[in-house]
Amino acid sequence: MSSMTLPVGHASDRRERSASPRRLVMCRPDFFEVSYSINPWMDPAEPVDRGRAIDQWERLRETYLDFGHTVDTVAAVPGLPDMVFAANAGIMFGDKAIAARFTHAERRGETAAYASWFRSTCPGPVIEAADTNEGEGDFLRVGNLMLAGTGFRTSVDSHHEVRQFFGLPVISLELVDPRFYHLDTALAVLDSATVAYYPPAFSATSNALLRQLFPDAILATDADATVFGLNAFCDGLNVFLTAAATALHAALRERGYNPVGIELSELLKAGGSVKCCTLEVHS
Numbered sequence: 001m002s003s004m005t006l007p008v009g010h011a012s013d014r015r016e017r018s019a020s021p022r023r024l025v026m027c028r029p030d031f032f033e034v035s036y037s038i039n040p041w042m043d044p045a046e047p048v049d050r051g052r053a054i055d056q057w058e059r060l061r062e063t064y065l066d067f068g069h070t071v072d073t074v075a076a077v078p079g080l081p082d083m084v085f086a087a088n089a090g091i092m093f094g095d096k097a098i099a100a101r102f103t104h105a106e107r108r109g110e111t112a113a114y115a116s117w118f119r120s121t122c123p124g125p126v127i128e129a130a131d132t133n134e135g136e137g138d139f140l141r142v143g144n145l146m147l148a149g150t151g152f153r154t155s156v157d158s159h160h161e162v163r164q165f166f167g168l169p170v171i172s173l174e175l176v177d178p179r180f181y182h183l184d185t186a187l188a189v190l191d192s193a194t195v196a197y198y199p200p201a202f203s204a205t206s207n208a209l210l211r212q213l214f215p216d217a218i219l220a221t222d223a224d225a226t227v228f229g230l231n232a233f234c235d236g237l238n239v240f241l242t243a244a245a246t247a248l249h250a251a252l253r254e255r256g257y258n259p260v261g262i263e264l265s266e267l268l269k270a271g272g273s274v275k276c277c278t279l280e281v282h283s
């Protein structure tokens with residue numbers, strides 16, 4: 001790792017920030033429900049209001065459009081209630097894409113649907129992951145590298161596959177709290193050198209690595225982490241995240257970001273929020 005050029009935050013980093021338009025991929029929750037449990041947030045006995053989930057999702061999509069972003073929509077498939085969590089679909093970077101290989105059988109049908117979409121839009125090679133790989137749920141690009149989660153879903157072997165396929169340095173981070181089963185539930189990328197994260201979600205070794213890479217990171221409180229405040233998307237200035245993460249909103253403003261509150265309470269019943277619903281197409 002010593003040979004890599006790594007992004008590092010700086011304590012004096014209070015520069016003027018600017019937004020850049022992004023291309024995003026989403027999937028409307030037309031068949032959303034909680035009919036099984038594959039993470040600690042899912043309780044099939046708790047009622048879910050699909051109409052409300054759709055309304056909340058539509059508001060997120062409209063907010064992205066209002067802020068100048070492009071949103072492509074992949075058609076939902078009956079029988080795949082978690083397909084709304086498009087971030088898990090894979091990774092699209094430059095002219096290449098990897099479609100996900102899901103840990104749980106309940107989600108494996110999503111691979112074909114998303115791989116078909118990747119092939120229809122991606123000019124270069126599209127492959128299906130050889131090892132367990134839950135897309136941007138566990139792979140988050142920060143500047144010139146990829147942070148990669150493991151411990152509950154995505155395998156370390158898939159980190160090697162992503163490194164080889166995209167030619168990017170990949171930094172493995174171990175998740176240890178089952179409530180934060182994907183990297184994007186415990187860490188948010190804010191720009192090419194800045195992240196916010198929740199230290200208790202990571203192993204001691206990974207915490208040391210995060211402190212080394214991002215000494216000026218924003219550290220989330222327990223209260224903000226448990227409402228999925230870190231499951232956020234940032235365009236360089238505007239941070240789209242749950243309105244419930246009030247301390248995180250304040251910390252972001254202090255650092256020059258513009259937090260944009262979003263309500264996704266119905267989708268949180270399945271263990272997802274803003275970033276889970278948002279796959280970014282990286283140029």
